[in-house]
Structures are given as structure tokens and as C-alpha cells.
Amino acid sequence: MAFEIVAQVSDIPVGQRKLVEVRGREVVIFNHGGQFFALLNRCPHQGGRLCDGKLTVAVTSSEPGHYDYHADRQVIRCPWHAWEFDIRTGKSWCEPDRVKVRSYRTEVLAGTQLVRGEYTAQTFPVKTENDYILVDA
């Protein structure tokens, strides 16, 4: 595993997502409040493309009839069978310990750090004035 540059920060506004390819794998990057989370673009159920799913909010409940709406906890709903996955961890909402989608660490670095550092010479063109998203995949 190694970090790879996949996008410019400006490519993915807050609340948006972008599909990228990292070493032959499709990965979907989410910008959640300025933080970036990366999931394999493949639902562990039957392989639905998560990048086409609805990004929604996790609803929990302390008891029947009570709905707790967690605006800060987003889930991606697979477009095929609506299974929900926490975009931070890839864990399914229904059976988090048994069913999860592969998640990857992300990092944001300034172009100046990248040009000097070990990430130079990737196929992704880097400019010193921009910030970049890296995925450890």
C-alpha cells in the first residue's frame, strides 16, 4: 500500500463525491465537511457501484417512535438494494462487523509538499499552488 495522488481538493466540493482509479481499482472519494473519505466502489453485497448511490444521513433510535437524525454521520446507500455504509469506515449499518466495504486512508497535501517529496513523478500532474487528495490504496 502506498499513497497515490487521485484528485485536486477543488475537484470535490463539500458534500460531493468523485470516482477515481487507483492501481486498477475504482475508488469513490467523498468530501464530508472538508474531510475526505475513500471507499472501494463496489458494494460487498452484489457489487453495486456505490458512486451512483444516494448519500444520506444515518438515522438511529433510542426507542420505537424516536428518530435521531445525525447530520454529521453520513451513509452511502447502494443504488441496487439500498444497503447503507458509513462513509467514514465502510461498515454496513445493518451488520457492521460482518458486512463492510473496503475503506482507504486519505490525506491532503499541498502541491509544494508533493513536488519536493516522494510523491513526485506520478502520472497525476501536480502544481505547487494547488492542494491534492491522496489515497492509500
Add this chain to the structure above:
Amino acid sequence: MISALRPIDCDMHPVVPNIRALVPYLPANWAASVDDRGIEGFDSISYPPNAPLSARPDWRPGGKGLPVSLDDYRRHVLDRLDVQWAIGNCLYGAHLAFSEDLGVALASAVNDWMVDTWLDPEPRMRASIVVAPQNPQRAAEEIDRCAPDRRFVQVLLPAMVEAPLGQRRYWPIYEAAQKHGLPVGIHAGSSYRHAVTPVGWPTYFVEDYASQALAFQGQLGSLISEGVFNKFPALTVVLLESGVTWLTPFLWRLTKFWRGTRSEVPWVTKPPIDIAREHIRLSAQPFDAPDDAATVARILEHLPGKDMLLFASDYPHHQFDGDAVLPQGLDQETIRRMAQDNPRATYRRLEEAL
């Protein structure tokens, strides 16, 4: 032979011979109304007395009618199968009355009749508390009234009443049951407020009886989805005379679609099949399997849990001939659990010294 295990019969049916038997237990107004109004009785058409299912021919006294006496039951099952304890589920139609006052009075009368006619004369007898689901609050009061008699080991509800049983209007019943450590038994049958099949009123009795499994599916889906087991985590629900083999495919389906729709019922945080394993038990009479051992063994493998099945004769209903009270193909371990371990774990009151 099952008698070697001294089985616990978790579903048999004391029959109220006629409404005259209940009159001594009715409040004065309702006792008088039986004559004034010419009330003939509340025998439910769920089990028409002459229907072949309603009693085995060799159990009908003199070949006709229903066996109504404790002596009949002793001779046919209690002594014959060497039953350790038997749980009497009286299906008399307190749930049928459109007047909830009359329903409540009938339920209380049935419970008092049960004490005098079955529990006091026969130390092996236990019983379910009959309630009128027409008024859940007063049903809860009836549970409070009867529960101090530790020979009442369960609360009894019909499989079809005014509304799905998971809905909050019924929660006073579950609250009272949990408070007294009583499981709630849901028995085949209907208040006949709705058609007994989801597609409308059927023409024939066989359709009514065979479709009962659909009612149990509806109730199981309701209990789980409405969050009854979240609110009452110590509650056990026993499905009585529901059959067995319908259960697993329905739970597969419920669990599968819950994964995609769970945000609608966010309190359901565990797969429904796991909730059922923890909270649902079934009497294994009828079993609803073909008569071959390999199929039965396969069905047992599919069941969510090994502790879910309870032995029952379903007396006097005609579910088996001779002494063949168990379906073929059950292994000895399963039979032992059904006959003893599972009933004892389900009905904690059974083991109490009285």
C-alpha cells in the same frame, strides 16, 4: 417413546362445554343477559365442533361432540403420554364480542372457570390467562388479577384481532406480561374483524386453517418492526399451533429486506432473524412437513435456533393418530429439548414449587 421424557405439553385446549358453565363466574348483569338476550355462546368458528380437525374421532365422547372433561384429557394424553405439566389454552371466544365490556367479563369468567375446573382438580395442569384484546388496558388489568396464581404461566392472544399486534395500542398487554414474567402466547384463530386470508374471505374451512400461517407472519413482522422487543426486552412470544416450517423462509425474507429499508425502523438494530431467535418460540404441533425424515432434518437445520420448539399435543385437535405425536425425523436431542428443556426455559413458572 415420548412418555419416557415426561414431556411438557405446551398447547392443549380445555373446552368450555357451553356458556352455562361460565354463568356462575359472570358479573350479575352479564349472567342475567345470557338469558335475557338468549346468548347461545361464544364458540369460535375457528374450530367448528364437527369439523374433522376440531377433535380426533376416537377422542370424541361416544363418537360425537368434543371431549370436555378433565378425565377425557387425562385418559387420552396426560396419563397416556405421561405428561409432566400441561398448559391449557382455552380458545373460548372472549375475543369475539364486539362489546369490550362483555369481552372482558367473558375472559375473567374463563380464567376463574379454568382455576376451578382444571387447575384445582389436576396438579399437572397449568393455564394461559385469557384476555379480551378489544381493550388492551383492561386486558392488562386481567393479567394483573390472575398473575398471582402461579399456575397461570402465559398470556393468550388470538392470531388475528383488530390490528397488528405489534402496534402500540397493545403494549399495555406486553408491559403487564413482562412485569409478571409471563410469555405471550399467540394462538391460531381470529376475532373475525378482517378476512382470515390477505386476499379476502375464503369459501372453505381448509383455506381458513391453512392460511393461519400468513397471520403469524404478519404478527411476527409487526412485533419486530414496531419494536416490541426493544421496549420489552425480557418478553418471549410463543406462536401456538402456527406450524413450524413457514418460519424460516419468512425470516429470511424479513431480514433481507430489512437491510435495505432499516432506516424506516431505526430501532431495529439487529437482523430480524436474530431477534426471532432470541424472543420467539413455537409449539411444534402441527409441524407442517412431509412425512420423511430427511426433509424434517433439513428443516431443523434451517431453524434459527435449537431452543425454539416446544412439544405440544394440541389436544383435542386432530393433528396425529395413535401415539404418533411427533413428526418423523426428529433426532433424540431435538425431542429432548422440545419435551423438557425448551418449555422449562420458556415458562419459568413451571419449575416453581407451588
